[in-house]
Amino acid sequence: MLRSSEKFAVIFFLAGSLLVMASFMGIETSTYLMNLIGQIAAFSLLALSLDLIWGFCGILSLGHGLYFAIGGYLVAMHLVKVAFEKTGTPPDFMLFMGWEELPAYYFGIESFAYLLFIVFVVTLSVSLIFGYFSFRSRVTGVYFAIITQALVYMAMLFMFRNDTGFGGNNGMTGFSEIFGLNFRENKTATVLCGISLAVLGLSLLGCKKLVDAPLGRFMRAVKEDESRLRFLGFDTVYVKLTAWCISAILAAIAGLLYVPQVGIINPRVLSPELSIEIAVWVAIGGRGSLIGAIFGAVVVSGLKFILTGLVPELWPFILAILVVGIVIYLPNGFSDGVKVFSSNARSLVSAPHRKLQS
Amino acid sequence: MTKFDQAIYVSGLNVSFGAFSVLKNLSWLVNFGEVKGVIGPNGAGKTTLLDALTGKTEYQTGDIVVRGRHNIKDANEPAIARLGLGRKFQKPSIFSGLSVFENLEIALRSGKAILQSINQLSPHEQKKINETAILIGLSDCLGKDAGTLAHGQKQWLEIGMLIVANPAVLLLDEPVAGMNGEERTKTAALIDKLKGPEMAIVVVEHDMQFVETVCDSVTVLHDGQILVEGPMQAVKSNQQVIDVYLGRDSENA
Amino acid sequence: MTKIILGIFWLTFAATGVAASDHSQKMSWIEFKNHFITEICSSKPKRMKAVLQELGSFTVANQDSKIIKKRTQWATDLISGIQTKNFRCSKGGKTYLKRGDKFLNPALMVEIKLGDEKYKAPFLHLPVRPTLETILATSKLINSFEGPGSLDLDQLALLEKKPDFINTDQMAYLLTSQLSDSSRERLVFVRAFKMLKSENVDEVSEALRNLSNIPSRKTLTAIVKVRKNIDPVKNPELMKIADDAIAEINLSIQIGKAMSIVYSGLSYSSILFLASIGLAIVFGLMGVINLAQGELIMIGAYVTFVIQECLAAIFPSMLPLYLLISIPFVFLVTGGMGALIEYSVIRHLYTRPLMTLLATWGVSIFLINMIRVSFGTQNLEFYVPDYLVGGLSVFGDFLITWNRLATIIFAIVILIFTLLLVKKTRFGMNVRAVTENRAMAGAIGVNTRKVDLLSFAVGSGLAGLAGLALSTIYNVNPTMGTNFIVDAFMVVVLGGVGSIWGTVFAALLVGMINVAVEPLYGAVAAKVLVMVLIIAVIQVRPEGIFTMKVRK
Structure with a gap:
């Protein structure tokens, strides 16, 4: 947090590239560790996407899991299709439904380029439609948050159905390979982890450029005082919509990176709890600080990995206390905490104007 | 008439x-x-x-x-x-988290089409902002966060934000x-x-x-x-x- | 007149071709009684069934009401004796009926001394039992009927369950008495079920016409079965009557179905109203949404459970009243919890409404896990008091179930209570003042802190009461809150901030849509519809349907 986001972006990118190269040079790594880092990198990207819209534009979404799931489910479809092309038998969850063939909407998804295209198109359409109607009617703040939550809940109910071709309750699994790399190989985990890190680095850099650009200033202006901006003659709908769609696409990419690493996706990624957790990462790490959001995701999901193993019964209580405590005492998350304890303390003190609005 | x-x-x-x-x-x-x-x-x-x-x-x-x-x-x-039609509100209504310059910049760009508002500022626009800052007596505070201004200065900044857009x-x-x-x-x-x-x-x-x-x-x-x-x-x-x-x-x- | 009617029924009876009727006409009552006893002692199902029917006819064969009383009394005593195994036969043809510690001659009902023979109760084969029960019930009905009015409802219900085994003579006799309209109607239906099986075309068509007035699935199945056996060439008219009856019943069933959807929609809406009224008031007042509201509902249900268990352990006699007794406890506990949440968390976050979402989410996972650790994850089992079991059958399959009715009434009472609280009390006035303009209210001396704290507590208490109201209808477990919270949000968004009538209206709308669409197209479709509705509404009225447009 003390260093600029650009430096971190470069570090992530380089670390990721190194991992990919290392794997091709045949260097063995711990699959478990690679998976862990890769998943956390995907979560970090997810946190980054929410920070962009909440921290910089002041719009809290409690349903970002929806876009994460769009990326996740589409990549799962891709992997299922690839496996089907190899073996000729549909995955278990389809056999269970008595389906011999993949449904028509799996057409073409074995191509990775098409997958990227379709992720882009679906995410953009969903976010555009929902965003347009919400922003146009000036749904903001708590209203917007609970409507997004209702939306993700709705999507979860839909995915729980077994007849959708997306695995229903049990989700989609049984992937065999990605880019020709078998999931059983050690190398695959390393490559996926490396790609996730590199994508995280690139996204961080992109977000940094974005928030420093004029558009970013408009985003902050929306967060500060949207109606002022409107009375200056600016239609804020389009700033919000742009930020919203970019954020949604980043979240979808996060899902796209996440699912191959865990090897399964089920409707629980659409549960309102996960979506709120994303907001918790950002709140804990510090809204309005890109690297803070990543930090929050790393700390909380890292803690979750460790503590659910060690003290599974206690973890929910720890999380609850952490959330309530930080929200009350550190309005800007750890980035406040760091400021308080660092020599930069004056920046906090010298900013009495800081309205503690979220 | x-x-x-x-x-x-x-x-x-x-x-x-x-x-x-x-x-x-x-x-x-x-x-x-x-x-x-x-x-x-x-x-x-x-x-x-x-x-x-x-x-x-x-x-x-x-x-x-x-x-x-x-x-x-x-x-x-x-x-x-x-x-x-530019309006100044009863309660000073400015972007506290942005600098005075950024406040004026946003006001200047606001009335324009979206695409235009993404470009860098032209020298002409730069000049316009500086002139306005002089007019409202805030040319020394361009880099300051607007939230740190005195109450009167905030009122002037808000008027400045209106006039920079040629109302x-x-x-x-x-x-x-x-x-x-x-x-x-x-x-x-x-x-x-x-x-x-x-x-x-x-x-x-x-x-x-x-x-x-x-x-x-x-x-x-x-x-x-x-x-x-x-x-x-x-x-x-x-x-x-x-x-x-x-x-x-x-x-x- | 009576004679003529009886005569007609008599003929009808004869026409159905029950062979046994020949016997009964020749025999005297006393001869028949001995004949009956012999036949029962035979333990042969066919013979037993036949003689039971004969007994039925015999009880009403004489028109003297005193004699009928006597005979039905005898039938009642004897059949009860057969059922309770107090009637026994020996191999040598001797029999007794035990009453108290006395042994009676079953035919004459005088005391006798028993020899040393072995007596055995006649074996009741399964096919005999319905006839036995039905004849017994009808005899009891006739015996206990004292004059103008209703019949014994319990016995009537027995007949309705097994209309095929009734005795037509007894039915005919009963129908000649001065019955209340409802009893007569029910009796006609019972008879119609039996007549449906008749060979006589006129009887079947009369039965069909009668039955088409009772729209239930049972009737429908019976008629559809009969219709299959009708020869369309021979009996085109009967066919048409059957088809009409089916159409009419189907229509009625649909209407009944619609009514029961509206009814369960009302009860779900009631719960939603209870769950969201607190949310709406608090949101209007402080701009804060409490994500732990669902958990307060859950806690309300758990407190109800604890009270139930305590009563069962300490005052078992009070157990049936546990729902009423729980009301103050639930309100105080969940209200207190609400106050605690407000005081320890929300108070710090008034200027940051979005952060309250996260903080109250933290509270909600804390509460869920607290309950999970102390009670486990399984569904709780609630004792359902007798007065909430069952319901009133109204129309077709539509049943006004007592537990749902109680929920609806409860919600209405709470609505009245809330309206009075907000409109008539000083506290309510303060709430409205702060909702309107917090700074101004503070300036004129309203203690806004106290208003916030109290309203949050009241809102939480109401959520707790929602938990109480749903405990006998829905599953109660630590994560149940999630099922209600999203719908409750939709209610708040749709109804508008801080408007009680808006909440009522939105709760009705959301509740109805959920209940009406879910069985047809699934839960997702219901939620999608509500969502689309919300988005459509906020295009026109961003502040919700009922919020008045005011200068901000």
Whole structure:
């Protein structure tokens, strides 16, 4: 947090590239560790996407899991299709439904380029439609948050159905390979982890450029005082919509990176709890600080990995206390905490104007 | 006078909230080159009039025509603002987290198309911002966070944000509220400087002395209707106005 | 007149071709009684069934009401004796009926001394039992009927369950008495079910016409079965009557179905109202949404459970009243919890409404896990008091179930209570003042802190009461809150901030849509519809349907 986001972006990118190269040079790594880092990198990207819209534009979404799931489910479809092309038998969850063939909407998804295209198109359409109607009617703040939550809940109910071709309750699994790399190989985990890190680095850099650009200033202006901006003659709908769609696409990419690493996706990624957790990462790490959001995701999901193993019964209580405590005492998350304890303390003190609005 | 001299023309305006009627069949005219004061006791409908003019409040019947040709019946706030109506709010309304320069920059870009607002600033635009900063007396604070400004400076910044976008009509809601004497004088001077044949300025104020200083003519609103209109001297001696204000005073006492 | 009617029924009876009727006409009552006893002792199902029917006819064969009383009394005593195994036969043809510690001659009902023979109760084969029960019930009905009025409802219900085994003579006799309209109607239906099986075309068509007035699935199945056996060439008219009856019943069933959807929609809406009224008031007041509201509902249900268990352990006699007794406890506990949440968390976050979402989410996972650790994750089992079991059958399959009715009434009471609280009390006035303009209310001396704290507590208490109201209808477990919270949000968004009538209206709308659409197109479709509705509504009225447009 003390260093600029650009430096971190470069570090992530380089670390990721190194991992990919290392794997091709045949260097063995711990699959478990690679998976862990890769998943956390995907979560970090997810946190980054929410920070962009909440921290910089002041719009809290409690349903970002929806876009994460769009990326996740589409990549799962891709992997299922690839496996089907190899073996000729549909995955278990389809056999269970008595389906011999993949449904028509799996057409073409074995191509990775098409997958990227379709992720882009679906995410953009969903976010555009929902965003347009919400922003146009000036749904903001708590209203917007609970409507997004209702939306993700709705999507979860839909995915729980077994007849959708997306695995229903049990989700989609049984992937065999990605880019020709078998999931059983050690190398695959390393490559996926490396790609996730590199994508995280690139996204961080992109977000940094974005928030420093004029558009970013408009985003902050929306967060500060949207109606002022409107009375200056600016239609804020389009700033919000742009930020919203970019954020949604980043979240979808996060899902796209996440699912191959865990090897399964089920409707629980659409549960309102996960979506709120994303907001918790950002709140804990510090809204309005890109690297803070990543930090929050790393700390909380890292803690979750460790503590659910060690003290599974206690973890929910720890999380609850952490959330309530930080929200009350550190309005800007750890980035406040760091400021308080660092020599930069004056920046906090010298900013009495800081309205503690979220 | 042609209709193009009319900055704002209001006719038969009715605004009500539920059963409560705030503006009653109001007709009103502001010409270019004029500084018009709007006074009246609390609840007379001054702020509601500004709300109706800027699209914040819907009005039930009547017409508002801007610059002699634009009827703003169904337009939203940004569209009205782009017609050249700039409004300063009662409470200073600026982007506290952004610097003074960024505040002005956003105001400058706001009236333009989206795509234009993404480009870097042209030298011409840079110049415009600097000139405005000098005009409002904030050229030394361009890099400062707007939130750290003094109360008076925030008011000026807000006016600056309006004028940087070359408005045709300035609507100032209580521009000197909370200001000390020196700041009031400065604000009055600023309004004098802005005054010109291409510009109409509407000042809603409680401070009678300030209104008398800056305004060419005054409209007295009472109970959603125009009580009197004319130069401040005449208005001051009008018996009705005295009754309204004195009646108010005796209630307050 | 009576004679003529009886005569007609008599003929009808004869026409159905029950062979046994020949016997009964020849025999005297006393001869028949001995004949009956012999046949029962035979333990042969066919013979037993036949003689039971004969007994039925015999009880009403004489028109003297005193004699009928006597005979039905005898039938009642004897059949009860057969059922309770107090009637026994020996191999040598001797029999007794035990009453108290006395042994009676079953035919004459006088005391006798028993020899040393072995007596055995006649074996009741399964096919005999319905006839036995039905004849017994009818005899009891006739015996206990004292004059103008209703019949014994319990016995009538028995007949309705097994209309095929009734005795037509007894039915005919009963129908000649001065019955209340409702009893007569029910009796006609019972008879119609039996007549449906008749060979006589006129009887079947009469039965069909009668039955088409009772729209239930049972009737429908019976008629559809009969219709299959009708020869369309021979009996085109009967066919048409059957088809008409089916159409009419189908229509009625649909209407009944619609009514029961509306009814369960009302009860779900009631719960939603209870769950969201607190949310709406608090949101209007402080701009804060409490994500732990669902958990307060859950806690309300758990407190109800604890009270139930305590009563069962300490005052078992009070157990049936546990729902009423729980009301103050639930309100105080969840209200207290609400106050605690407000005081320890929300108070710090008034200027940051979005952060309250996260903080209250933290509270909600804390509460869920607290309950999970102390009670486990399984569904709680609630004792359902007798007065909430069952319901009133109204129309077709539509049943006004008592537990749902109680929920609806409860919600209405709470609605009235809330309206009075907000409109008539000083506290309510303060709430409205702060909702309207917090700064101004504070300036004129309203203690806004206290208003916030109290309203949050009341809102939480109401959520707790929602938990109580749903405990006998829905599953109660630590995560149940999630099921209600999203719908409750939709209610708040749709109804508008801080408007009680808006909440009522939105709760009705959301509740109805959920209940009406879910069985047809699934839960997702219901939620999608509500969502689309919300988005459509906020296009026109961003502040919700009922919020008045005011100057902000």
